[in-house]
Amino acid sequence: MIALLKRDLALAVRAGGGFGLGLAFFLIVIVLVPLGVGPEAALLTLIAPGMLWVAALLAALLSLDRIFALDFEDGSLPLLATSPLPLEGVALMKGVAHWATTGLPLTLAAPALGFLLNLSSTAYVWLFVSLAIGTPALSMIGTFGAALTVGLRRGGLLMSLLVLPLYVPTLIFGAEAVRRGADGLSTTTPLLMLAGITLGSFALLPFAASAALRVNLR
Amino acid sequence: MTLKVSDLAVARGGAPVLEGLSFDVAAGCALVVRGPNGIGKTTLLRTLAGLQPAIAGTIDFPEDTAAYASHADGIKAQLTVVENLAFWADVHGAELPDAVFEAFDLVDLRDRFAGTLSAGQKRRLGLARLGVIGRDVLFLDEPTVSLDGFSVKMFANWLRDVHLARGGIAVIATHIDLGLDAPELDLTPFKAAPDAAGGSDEAFL
Numbered sequence: 001m002i003a004l005l006k007r008d009l010a011l012a013v014r015a016g017g018g019f020g021l022g023l024a025f026f027l028i029v030i031v032l033v034p035l036g037v038g039p040e041a042a043l044l045t046l047i048a049p050g051m052l053w054v055a056a057l058l059a060a061l062l063s064l065d066r067i068f069a070l071d072f073e074d075g076s077l078p079l080l081a082t083s084p085l086p087l088e089g090v091a092l093m094k095g096v097a098h099w100a101t102t103g104l105p106l107t108l109a110a111p112a113l114g115f116l117l118n119l120s121s122t123a124y125v126w127l128f129v130s131l132a133i134g135t136p137a138l139s140m141i142g143t144f145g146a147a148l149t150v151g152l153r154r155g156g157l158l159m160s161l162l163v164l165p166l167y168v169p170t171l172i173f174g175a176e177a178v179r180r181g182a183d184g185l186s187t188t189t190p191l192l193m194l195a196g197i198t199l200g201s202f203a204l205l206p207f208a209a210s211a212a213l214r215v216n217l218r
Numbered sequence: 219m220t221l222k223v224s225d226l227a228v229a230r231g232g233a234p235v236l237e238g239l240s241f242d243v244a245a246g247c248a249l250v251v252r253g254p255n256g257i258g259k260t261t262l263l264r265t266l267a268g269l270q271p272a273i274a275g276t277i278d279f280p281e282d283t284a285a286y287a288s289h290a291d292g293i294k295a296q297l298t299v300v301e302n303l304a305f306w307a308d309v310h311g312a313e314l315p316d317a318v319f320e321a322f323d324l325v326d327l328r329d330r331f332a333g334t335l336s337a338g339q340k341r342r343l344g345l346a347r348l349g350v351i352g353r354d355v356l357f358l359d360e361p362t363v364s365l366d367g368f369s370v371k372m373f374a375n376w377l378r379d380v381h382l383a384r385g386g387i388a389v390i391a392t393h394i395d396l397g398l399d400a401p402e403l404d405l406t407p408f409k410a411a412p413d414a415a416g417g418s419d420e421a422f423l
Contacts, residue, residue, distance in 0.1 A: 002308075003305055003308030003309050004305075004309065007294070007297070007301075007305045010296075010297065010301070011294060011296055011297070014296040014297075015296060016296065017296065071292075073290075074290055074291070074292055074293060074294065074295075075288055075289070075290020075291060075292040076292035076294070077292075078264075078267075078269055078286060078288065078290075078292075079285075079286065079287075079292040079306075079347075080292075080309070081269060082267050082268060082269065082284060082285060082286045083306075083309050083310060083351075084282055084309070084310060084311065085309055217269055217270070218269065218270040218271075
């Protein structure tokens with residue numbers, strides 16, 4: 001399974017691998033928001049937690065359809081399905097690889113971009129922590145969505161529709177944690193909920209994703 | 219080790235295509251599957267490999283010994299030839315033997331990116347995967363597409379002298395003569411009747 005992770009990471013950083021795609025999208029959105037909203041610092045401070053989380057979520061969504069589609073097109077997926085790797089492990093590693101190439105860079109870059117939105121100074125650490133805890137859930141839920149729609153032509157739209165409702169709890173608790181951090185309140189509850197969502201999706205969704213893959217490979 | 223198939227029926231997209239198929243392949247033997255386009259060769263091989271369920275009958279061979287190779291080679295264009303093979307070796311927990319590069323004439327191509335290979339070279343790389351993963355039961359779907367005569371002979375030699383010689387099994391769907399001393403199975407007599415039980419699409423209309 002480590003071999004699969006290593007290969008996916010190597011593919012992501014090579015030409016045409018799409019590493020940085022989500023990060024670039026995140027950067028563009030966050031740079032454009034103050035231009036669109038106007039220079040009112042107080043307003044930006046108010047919307048910063050929500051905007052950062054929405055942008056991170058959309059950036060993660062952007063590269064989801066590549067998770068299985070590329071392996072499906074070149075025929076690797078049936079070969080992986082007949083290999084000794086359990087398909088659940090394949091799905092898990094795909095989710096981990098997606099997080100390492102999108103969620104992790106987003107988490108690391110977010111504090112720097114919070115500065116552009118005049119994020120309240122107490123919120124930086126919570127932005128980082130909430131993204132670190134929450135983005136793995138985005139990747140794993142997205143992997144499940146990608147498994148459901150693998151093999152469909154132009155399945156990206158359908159996948160977005162399937163995945164976005166599942167992203168809502170992550171978004172709510174993630175942005176809430178940052179907001180509470182900005183207001184100097186306790187962030188324990190939203191962070192615990194976020195951690196619960198992430199752990200739950202990593203415990204259950206690899207099985208759901210592999211079941212979906214098996215059906216789609218027939 | 220034998221591959222035993224009895225009374226197998228397979229379906230494509232819910233419609234039965236083959237039924238009443240029974241054959242045995244002993245260790246060290248190959249079976250060449252023939253039949254016109256659309257008869258169900260690919261469907262049969264995918265079913266044997268476990269990628270889709272059979273609608274009737276049994277397939278019996280030791281678990282976790284099968285490998286499947288289809289028209290698509292599962293090659294990553296951004297990885298080199300060695301990296302591609304090393305990945306599959308790693309996935310199967312096998313070593314990457316040097317002999318494979320010679321057997322499939324890839325020695326000079328080792329460090330080329332797979333994306334820069336010609337169609338025939340890619341095919342050789344795809345087939346070399348079979349030599350790396352060390353699986354005993356191979357289900358090969360048109361393995362010689364886009365190979366030249368020399369490469370076909372090379373592949374047939376590998377199949378005979380390496381794979382079958384160590385007690386492997388191969389079921390091969392092909393239209394050309396591989397020069398293997400293997401029995402042939404024509405699928406035409408096993409074509410499923412249009413209204414066979416198991417439900418064709420019309421049954422739901």
